[in-house]
Amino acid sequence: MNILSVVPNEKTIYVAGGCFWGVEAYFKQIAGILSTEVGYANGKTEYPTYEAVCHENTGHAETVKLVYDSHRIALEEIILHLLRIIDPTSLNKQGGDVGTQYRTGVYYEEEADKAKVERLFKAVDPNHTFVVEVLPLEQFFDAETYHQDYLDKNPTGYCHVQLHKAKEPLLGLPEYVKEDAEALRQRIGDEAFEITQHEDTERPFTGEYDDHFERGIYVDVVSGEPLFLSTHKYNSGCGWPAFSRPIVANAVTYERDNSLSRERIEVRSAHGDSHLGHVFPDGRPDMGGLRYCINSKSLRFVKAEDMETEGYGHLIPLLDEEA
Known part of the structure; x- marks a missing residue:
């Protein structure tokens, strides 16, 4: 059942987790996410094409822009979702995709978001094994139209993300056996x-x-x-x-x-x-x-x-x- 906020409070965060098709499809299932858009972030060139990002040294990361209602979902919850669909210890590789464009990252517009993400990382990764970038957003360029909502339009398309996890409990649960x-x-x-x-x-x-x-x-x-x-x-x-x-x-x-x-x-x-x-x-x-x-x-x-x-x-x- 859909429960909507009466007074939405829109905020934006950008996440990179390998091929942006699967990352976008996963977050579209999460309550509180208002809109998604795939694109290229924090590179060295302006208005890059998909071909350039894949085959030239543009420095861009395949990234998903998430607009969310902070009254329904906290930034920390979004980051916990990201961590469940990526390998945060893998540098420039997610699933079968290899290259700097597939690096993992969290790119923020508000400086306060940096502290929230880093505090959460410290709690779940006390040994500091994560290689996920946490950086201010330098720029974000929309990807081509055919990349937007790609898996909606191509349900059998490539996806390195286990999309079914969006419906599973996010938090670690205590062992529970139902009593009589x-x-x-x-x-x-x-x-x-x-x-x-x-x-x-x-x-x-x-x-x-x-x-x-x-x-x-x-x-x-x-x-x-x-x-x-x-x-x-x-x-x-x-x-x-x-x-x-x-x-x-x-x-x-x-x-x-x-x-x-x-x-x-x-x-x-x-x-x-x-x-x-x-x-x-x-x-x-x-x-x-x-x-x-x-x-x-x-x-x-x-x-x-x-x-x-x-x-x-x-x-x-x-x-x-x-x-």
Whole structure:
């Protein structure tokens, strides 16, 4: 189900990951990406052709321009997607493509983006093995028309990217084996069981996380999968914890809910399939306009200082992103 921001906040980043056909096709599937365009970036010549980039020393990298809604997807999430479809330790080679035009890179227009990318790289690559360029955008030239949306027009065309990964969970998930109903009830309690498994709702202003704003992450009480960041939480006055968006776009799924007199959009955890709450278009405009109204009993809070020991250390850089 398509959940749109009420107040989009457009930003732009440029990513290089080998042949731009597959990179573009992958990112077109990601929620929050508003538009894509392929082209040639940070080279030595003006208005290069594809033939020149491939066979002459132009210095350009095959690059995809991504315009995204920062209220729906953070730059850090985009970079995590890039890292899953490239080999960040391979210099000038991705898949079967070899040459400087196939180098990997992140090219930014805003200086603040550099620190975000480098902080994330440091967290996921503590041994500094990445050879991904992180540089300001010097120039970007549109590729020829036939290259734009190439795999849409040529579905059997060459692609070095595993496009199906766009639909798979982005974040590393804790090992989870679904318990039988009685064992789960015993572990999480009656109220949490009825909420997560039978779509019950806790009474407003009674949940422990309604007025809770400590730094950390909120995970599914059933499966342990990460769902929300404290930096996206705000006081909506509705009586339940309110978030502007999930930790990453595919952390949750959506279902139509007609159980009341009006249609609502139910929010469920993607991995554990727990009922979490609902999402409404009446949130804070400066945070995207959405209100993820979530039951406290569906969640477990992990403090920032405990994230490393509990297996969520790789997500700490996400806490530093702008809300």
